[in-house]
Amino acid sequence: MATGPSSSFLDAIGQSILDSASSIDAHIDASALIDRISGDAEASSSAHRARQFALAELKALAKRAPGAVVATEGAVVAILRVVEKLSPRGDEEIEDDNVESLQEALECLGCLMDDGTSKVGKGEVKEDTSRAQLVAELIVKHSENGKQLLRLLCVSETSTQYDAMVLLQKIYQRLPEPVNSAILADPRSLGHLMHVLQSSPIDYVRNESLGLLLLITAGNADIQTIVTVQGFIETIFSILEDEDLTAGGKVARDLLQCLINVVGNATCQKYLRETNGAASIVSAISMAVTGKSEEEDDEYEKREGEHRWSCLSMLVDASLALAQSDQAEANRLALVKAGALELLQHLADPMAEVPQLRLVQLFEALEPCPQAAERLQSFARRRAPLLFDLVAVLLGPVTPLTLRNALGRVLCRCIARHSSLQSFFCSSLGPELQEEPNEATPAGRLVVDLLEVAARGGGASPEALWFALQLLLATLIGNASVQSACMAMPVSIPSDAGPAETFQELLFRAFSAMARTVAAHDEAEPDMTRPNEAASLVGFLKLVLYWLANCPSVLSNFAMSPVMIPVVMDLTAFSCAAAFYTVQVQGLACLVMGACIMSEREAAEDSMTLISQRIGIETFQQKVECLWRSEALQRPARSLGDFRWFNGHYRQFVRGHQRAVQRRMVQLYVSQGSNFR
Structure with missing residues (x-):
């Protein structure tokens, strides 16, 4: 007896009558x-x-x-x-x-x-x-x-x-x-x-x-100002002292959201600076990173994946709001003076990806401050400058690639921005006369060690070597005195009475060895998100090209070298199964030879002759244009944790150098055209 549909209909009518009666x-x-x-x-x-x-x-x-x-x-x-x-x-x-x-x-x-809620269908609720x-x-x-x-x-x-x-x-x-x-x-x-x-x-x-x-306090500026002068910010941090920031509880999150609400207010920012609020923010971030839970270990591990870092992220958001406001310069200075950069030393601690990137984001917001450069190279509060620790993390053997990408991008930008930091990094390339036990290795020496391994024919971590080369490039950018100083900078102490090897000699030797190493391998299916040996060769070419294009003394030495010119000429015809590396290596090698054309007339004519005889002027231009049009150069990765081959500054440099080489080639062709056919 099929009574299902009729029964459902009658039940609905009956329920409707009951509901109406109940409502009445x-x-x-x-x-x-x-x-x-x-x-x-x-x-x-x-x-x-x-x-x-x-x-x-x-x-x-x-x-x-x-x-x-x-x-x-x-x-x-x-x-x-x-x-x-x-x-x-x-x-x-x-x-x-x-x-x-x-x-x-x-x-x-x-x-x-x-x-109120009313059911409108199975599993559906309408508010x-x-x-x-x-x-x-x-x-x-x-x-x-x-x-x-x-x-x-x-x-x-x-x-x-x-x-x-x-x-x-x-x-x-x-x-x-x-x-x-x-x-x-x-x-x-x-x-x-x-x-x-x-x-x-x-x-x-x-x-x-x-x-x-x-x-x-979410949107009314007058209310934000009133509660701030009534001690709201101090109250927030006072209550936070009794909260477990590592747990990410609701009270702690509400307090920090209130802080985010008021730090966007210009008056509140001034109040925060004048009442040592920046120090309270830095102290809270430190507690969020290092604070210990009183819960049992299994409960702590559960929170690790759910709320462990929520408070840290909110504190960093508040700091970013300060560092990116209309009063950014004064706010950055207050945060730097309060010790915000010292928080970066925790990057060496075992930590999840989220807090690592958040700390690097904080560094990114603060690095434009001139005092940030002073803190990075200061010996005053630490046995070694913070820069040494950061470079050690960047080039370390177990550092996750995401952290390398983020830290490398921000650290290189900071070094390139501050000439004093460039000079300091350059000076750290030199050998230490007496090494003290348990002291941090100078940043430059970590880079020199990697170059020496590469110069011996391999064994250096491709990831570490790539970022070491980016650090060197950042040290040279826009600083003529550092570019010249690196030429004669000794990087070793000879055991005999002979001359010490200079940084220029070590770099060229490592470059030559890397070219031979890569030529012996064929990268069929490269992972474009992480460096390998061929990527290290791209890094060498980037560095050498920039140095030659901006330092006439180094260019003269390179263009007259019986070793380096053949190496680069071979790379202009470099070929492997991975089309990406073929385009990058050939294009950069052609631009390096183009830099040689910009040198003294005799060397320039010799380089022009080599280009015309080995690959041809038209092919040379095509290879450079392929590099210029490549996605890696034109569309760098934007996310902080993504690997990036080039940045916007280097793209502009490539375009300017390409045009300068074209003009120089036209001049040489007009004056000595018959020699280049």
């Missing part, structure tokens, strides 16, 4: 209760109890059928009149007989503002916010934009404070502007709210005050 009953009950609480109550204990009972019943009905209560004419207004009647006047306290009734009324209004919006509008209209509720923040009765703050948050989420106006019209309400946050011994009351402050 609720409406009748609500009308009766509203009449009871709206009547002129006598000032007797029995009258107080009757009103309290009626409010309690109305609250229960509001939980069960809020729509029926709201639909009852004058219901919300009647409840608001009860709140007004029971609220204290001025600095008075709530009468003991009115406390419970006032709380019932506030809780009833809160129930009416809870979003109805129109009722909550209507109640919010009525409350705002009949309570002076919420001023009556704000006055309840000054009472000493904590449960009433709590209920008022809960209700205010629900109103603010729907009608923020009227509440903002009420707060600014009576700034004492903010003082009362701040007092609750700063002094309430009851956590749930304090947390509700924090929730309300989180809302009202």
Whole structure:
């Protein structure tokens, strides 16, 4: 007997009838209760109890059928009149007989503002916010934009404070502007709210005050300024001292979101700088990175994947907001002076990818500050400069590639930006006369060690070697004195009385050895997201090309070298199964030979002759143009943790050098054209 569909239809009709009847009953009950609480109550204990009972019943009905209560004419207004009647006047306290009734009324209004839900299909829920919006509008209209509720923040009765703050948050989420106006019209309400946050011994009351402050500080600059001068920032960090930042709990996250809200305000930024707020931020970041959990190990490991680094990310977001604002220069200086760069030493600690990249992002925001360069090379607070530690992480054997990519990009940018840091890095290339045990190896010596391994014919980590070459390139960029100094910079102490090997000689020797090594291997399917031996050759060519194009003395030595010119000429015809490396190596090698054409006339003509005889002028131009059009040069990876072959500065340099070589070739062709056919 198939009765399924008919039974379902009848059940639906029956349920609809029951719902309608229940709604009618609720409406009748609500009308009766509203009449009871709206009547002129006598000032007797029995009258107080009757009103309290009626409010309690109305609250229960509001939980069960809020729509029926709201639909009852004058219901919300009647409840608001009860709140007004029971609220204290001025600095008075709530009468003991009115406390419970006032709380019932506030809780009833809160129930009416809870979003209703109605089932619209299997597994589907549709939220109805129109009722909550209507109640919010009525409350705002009949309570002076919420001023009556704000006055309840000054009472000493904590449960009433709590209920008022809960209700205010629900109103603010729907009608923020009227509440903002009420707060600014009576700034004492903010003082009362701040007092609750700063002094309430009851956590749930304090947390509700924090929730309300989180809302009202999100977008109103005047409110942000008022709470800041009332000690909001200091209060945030004071409470954070009792919170486990490594747990990423809700209270800690709300506090930090409040901090993010106010640090975007120019006045608050100035206040933060003048009250040592930058030091508090740095201290909190340090705690978020290194703080130990009091939980059991298994629970700690669970948090590791869920909330372990949420507070660190929010603290870094606050720092970035400071470092990227209109007052960025002053804010960066404050953060650097507070020791923000010293946080980078934690990159050497075992850590997940998220905090590593967040710390590097902080470094990226601070590196334009001139004092950042001073801190990186300072011996004052540390046994060795921070730069040495960062380079050790960058070139270390177990550093994840994502961290190498991010740290290498920011560190190279910082070195290239600050000439004092370039000179310092250059000086660290020289050998130490006496090495002290347990001292950090100078940054330049780490690079020299890799070059020496490469010069012996291999064995150097391709990743470490690539980033070492990028560091050297950053050291040379735009600094003529460093470019010249590197030529004669000794990098070894000879065991005999002979001359020491210079940096230029070591670099050329390593370059030649790498060219031979790569020629002996054929990279069929390269991973374009990480360096290999062929990538190291690209790194050498980038460095040599820039140095030759910008330092005439080095160019003269290179162009007249009986060793280096044949190496580069062979690379102009380099070929392997990986088309990418073929384009990159050939194009860069051609530009290196183009640099030789820019040298003294005899060497220039010899280089031009080699090009015309070995590959041809037209083919030379085609190889350079292929390099210029390559995606690696034209569209560098943007994400901080992605591997990048070139940056925008090097792209501009390639274009300028390409055009200069073309002009020089035309000049030589016009004057000695018959020799180059």
